[in-house]
Amino acid sequence: MRYFWKLALILLPVLMLGLAGCGSSSSGNADPFNSGGTVGGATTGTPPFSLTLIPGKSSAFANEQMIVTASLKDASSNPVANQTVNFSITAGPATVVTTSAKTDSNGIALAFIRTTATAVTTNVIVQGASAVINNSVTGYGNFQVSPADANLNSTRLSLSMTSLTVSPNQDQVVVATAKDGSNNPIANLPVAFRVTAGQASMEIANSVTDSNGQATSIVKAGNSTVVSNVIVEATATVGGAQVVANIPFQVVPTTTSTVSYTMTMAPSKQVVDNNEEFYVTVLLKDSGAKPVGGETVTFSVASGEAAIITPTAVTDSVGKGIARVRALNPASTSAVILQATATIDGTVVTAVAPVQITTQPFSASIIKMTLASDKQTVGISGDVILTATVTDMQSPPKPVQNNPVTFSVVGGSATIRDPSGIVQETLTVNTDSIGNAVCRLRSDAAPTSSSIIVKSTTTVNDKEVTAYHTIDIIRQNSYVINFLTLAPTTDPNGNLNTLSGTIAADALGATFKQLVPFQVLDNNGIPLPRLDVYLGISNTGRNPDTRIELVPPLPGDPVVYSVPADYQKKIKVTTDDHGMGIFTCNVSLGAPGPGLTNTESVIYQATATTADGVQLLSYGGFNVTITQAKAP
CATH class of the missing domain: 2.60.40.10 (Immunoglobulins)
Known part of the structure; x- marks a missing residue:
């Protein structure tokens, strides 16, 4: 055996x-x-x-x-x-x-x-x-x-890509990693890239490995109308011998859209110090060179040492999207390749941009500037106060006084305002005695929740210093009047709030009293105090013997609704310092008859106009039911 x-x-x-x-x-x-x-x-x-x-x-x-x-x-x-x-x-x-x-x-x-x-x-x-x-x-x-076998295979070259399937005309990042027989990275090794098969071209044909043994290249897919295979080859020479690696990917035309798209990306600086912030801008256009707005773009680091601070952006009306990036602290001067990706009607659109990071510390400039806001989120047409602080870091640190700081919006839907409220493309403000320069920003309408990126720049001793800050726009549909009753206005059981009771067999009817509080908020979720709100009844088809009375706080006068012509009547309630208001709704129902039930629905309407001319409209309501006992 x-x-x-x-x-x-x-x-x-x-x-x-x-x-x-x-x-x-x-x-x-x-x-x-x-x-x-x-x-x-x-x-x-x-x-x-x-x-x-x-x-x-x-x-x-x-x-x-x-x-x-x-x-x-x-x-x-x-x-x-x-x-x-x-x-x-x-x-x-x-x-x-x-x-x-x-x-x-x-x-x-x-x-x-x-x-x-x-x-x-x-x-x-x-x-x-x-x-x-x-x-x-x-x-x-x-x-x-x-x-x-380390003796037979002393150097190995491997390849990787961000995706093995791309749409036509799109850029792809190719990373070659060189390691020795002990699996240690090989630095400073020249690597040559070329397309050996398929419709594509190399945009970066030669690169050198960094301290991680990685060399990065960019390949651009061709404009293929059918599925096409592409093979990229990387070659390095070690000790007189060539080491070769190959990687395939496919160019796949979209079948769900007849429109092609292009996206370009450019960094705000080509060379940045370590730990310095910068931003990248993408422009998205269709095949007719028309801007494509309202599309989400995702940013990532394809290669190198950097961190994406704002990983997504929504393109604006000119097809522009912006993301903040922070360079990390590399051991040596190195290259970073940033990638942006968007998917539109099944078409994957990509763009790449290279940036070089130096080993010079960002603090070497001696001058430091920070940019902050009084709130991290804002609604549509909301104001934000920006504060840039400029400090001389020489020991002991001290504020830089009376130095001009320029503010600008580099991404998102917002505008810089001067003290009188006039829109400015850029605004320059001098620092005060503690090194602060302050300006006002107002958010604009945005297609979706998105981010605003603000830039502040100053020059001290011929050295330009820049800082960035991000504010998120939290989109709401409109200003709102919220009725704070026990159940929401779209109660899942379909009954809203229900008031019910039983009356004696010989009773003539009953009256129910409902306290209705409400709160008025702007589109940033901030209460609106001292706002006049007008309330009235807004439904027909009531029983002929139903009587409804709305009672405002004193010294207001109540209003009674008994016939359809009364619908034009309103009561006025002014919100308090917390944007709150309250009124009473009294509903009187006639007796339905021994052993019977009488049910009535009440819909009330609230309207208001803000100081900015925004008109608000909200509805609320409840049900009232009485049951009459049977005769003895």
Whole structure:
């Protein structure tokens, strides 16, 4: 028995090698060792479709990358295009980075495979599966993985991308990572990038690895009208020998939109000190160069040491979106690549921008400026007080007095106002005795909740110092009058507040008294004091014997509603210092009759006009029910 197992272990690799290029049809369970047949007793024959998988190498080391080519054809060996192929590892130490891809016009889909650690040479089986016209098509490919050998593989180059599927004309960030045989990063290594297949072009063809062993490049997808495969190659030379890595991605045209889009991104500074803040601006346009507003753009750091302070922005009417970024503290001067992404009607639109970070500390300027606001959130047409503080950091720190500070809005819907309330594109204010300069900002209408980015700039001893601050716009539909009754005005049980009672068999009716408090808020959620609110009854169809009376606080006069002509009557309630008001609603119902019930609904209307001319309208109400006891 021991010799049988030894023989099996010897023959297993030989059998496994027979898997490369196998395919099957849907007419039975696929037999990976018989490319034209099935298992389970089915007859052999030519399947309607075949899927062939060919790995880029027959043998690889652990922790290595590889491209696997899948070829989908019909029974006449014609390529089958635009079909999704799902990839998986059915055996062996490897993982698939590309879990699915579409076939191009040549029937080709590319998978990106990464091998994992192994103690002994082991076979890996890669599976591809597709569904074509109700046919399940499966194919297999195999290769061997051996333990990494530092002597044979002293330098390794691996590639990664932000996405393995992009829309036409979009930029992609490609990062090459160089490591030695002990898995340590290799710095200052020149890396050359090129497109070896497909419709794309390199916008950065050469780069140098940083302290993390990473070199970054940008590839631009071509304007393909069909699914197109692209392969990017990175090459480095170590000790006279070339080290090569490849990565595939697909250019996939959108099928849900006939409009294409472009987005560009530019930083406020090309070179920044460590820990310094700056901002990036994107411009989003359609294929006719028209601005695209109201779209959410997501910002991220594709490569390098930086932090995104405002990760999203909504493009304005000119297609502009802005995000704040802070450079971190790199060990050496390094490059940062920032990426912006938006998805519009199924089209993924991207843009990238490089920035260089120096090792000079931001505090080296000696002059420090901070920018703060009296509130972190604001509604539409809300005012914010901005305070810029300029300090000389030389020991001991002291305020910089009588120095001009210029304020401006660099992102979001807002305007700078001078002391008289006039809109200014920029406003310059001198610092006071404690180094503060103050100005007023007013938020404008925004399509959605968004952020305002404000910039302050000053120059001291020929050194320009800049600070940024972010304020969030919390959008509300309008000003509001809230009735503070026990149940909301859209009570889920459909009854709102209900007042009910039982009267004696000989009673003539009953009167219910309801205290109704309310509060008036502006669109920032701030109470509006000393505001006149007018209230009246606003529903018809009441019982003829119903009598409604609205009673304001003294010295106001009550109003009685008994006929439809009374609807024009109003009471006035002035809100207090907390924006609160209150009134009484008295409802008198006639007796329904012994053993019967009488129900009435009351709808009251509140209107007001703010000092800014904003007109408010709100409704509230409740139900009243009396039941009369049966006669003895």
